Amino acid sequence: MINPFDDTYFMRKALQEAEAAFEKGEIPVGAVVIIDDKIIARSHNLTELLNDVTAHAEMQAITSAANFLGGKYLHNCTLYVTLEPCQMCAGALYWSQISKIVYGATDEQRGFKAMGTKLHPKTKVIGGVLEDEASALMKRFFIEKRNLN
Amino acid sequence: MINPFDDTYFMRKALQEAEAAFEKGEIPVGAVVIIDDKIIARSHNLTELLNDVTAHAEMQAITSAANFLGGKYLHNCTLYVTLEPCQMCAGALYWSQISKIVYGATDEQRGFKAMGTKLHPKTKVIGGVLEDEASALMKRFFIEKRNLN
Numbered sequence: 001m002i003n004p005f006d007d008t009y010f011m012r013k014a015l016q017e018a019e020a021a022f023e024k025g026e027i028p029v030g031a032v033v034i035i036d037d038k039i040i041a042r043s044h045n046l047t048e049l050l051n052d053v054t055a056h057a058e059m060q061a062i063t064s065a066a067n068f069l070g071g072k073y074l075h076n077c078t079l080y081v082t083l084e085p086c087q088m089c090a091g092a093l094y095w096s097q098i099s100k101i102v103y104g105a106t107d108e109q110r111g112f113k114a115m116g117t118k119l120h121p122k123t124k125v126i127g128g129v130l131e132d133e134a135s136a137l138m139k140r141f142f143i144e145k146r147n148l149n
Numbered sequence: 150m151i152n153p154f155d156d157t158y159f160m161r162k163a164l165q166e167a168e169a170a171f172e173k174g175e176i177p178v179g180a181v182v183i184i185d186d187k188i189i190a191r192s193h194n195l196t197e198l199l200n201d202v203t204a205h206a207e208m209q210a211i212t213s214a215a216n217f218l219g220g221k222y223l224h225n226c227t228l229y230v231t232l233e234p235c236q237m238c239a240g241a242l243y244w245s246q247i248s249k250i251v252y253g254a255t256d257e258q259r260g261f262k263a264m265g266t267k268l269h270p271k272t273k274v275i276g277g278v279l280e281d282e283a284s285a286l287m288k289r290f291f292i293e294k295r296n297l298n
Contacts, residue, residue, distance in 0.1 A: 051221045052212050053244035054203075063201050072200045087266050088244060091237030095202035116265045117236050 253283030
């Protein structure tokens with residue numbers, strides 16, 4: 001039997017969050033956290049609205065998921081995020097001991113891989129899921145932003 | 150003339166915050182952010198109370214200082230923190246473009262230097278200010294914790 005709840009399914013949910021960020025004029029990054037195929041946190045980048053560099057989608061998703069679970073560790077959870085996490089978010093994910101991270105587009109400049117940030121040894125990582133959609137949304141955002149300025 | 154508002158002065162304020170964390174059963178790390186010799190944010194670690202791995206003293210201090218300033222960048226600000234920042238906090242400080250970071254005790258295991266986290270090129274760093282006091286507080290915390298369990 002085919003399980004409809006695969007990485008593509010949940011990345012589409014994260015992309016919907018990224019679209020919501022786009023509509024607010026935020027760099028369009030979205031995230032969801034799941035446990036047992038159930039979404040327990042949804043978030044999108046709010047750094048501009050909140051005037052807060054810490055308001056990345058992943059940071060909010062970690063806080064929100066921990067709040068749902070009633071504990072600070074995200075064991076058995078998967079984070080889906082449309083863009084490769086940065087040093088800060090990867091550092092937070094390290095502390096959370098999250099089981100799995102699935103990201104869409106690679107961030108070759110500021111992504112945790114290029115920056116050398118360490119994840120928890122328990123954490124599995126998959127990149128490139130719906131990468132084209134996530135990249136296209138980012139490109140559209142920066143083109144529109146350039147044209148407005 | 151002697152300026153009483155030196156790094157030691159502000160680190161003592163951060164140590165007071167660390168003491169407040171200690172009293173709550175939190176790993177005792179405290180922080181303050183200053184601009185023009187004026188404290189604009191005070192915070193201490195609240196990861197246990199909030200069940201949130203992102204609630205490090207520095208993260209709260211960054212959010213709080215940006216809120217005070219009405220902008221997300223911490224230009225001309227200095228963060229005083231009793232323990233060397235971790236990957237997450239250093240990553241957040243990177244985004245904040247903070248001018249200066251002063252820390253107390255070195256974290257040889259999880260500190261940003263050992264982990265190789267990059268700071269913003271504009272950011273100056275000084276370590277070891279009131280290091281003995283900060284280290285002693287941490288040691289006392291872990292000894293008491295061990296004896297309770």
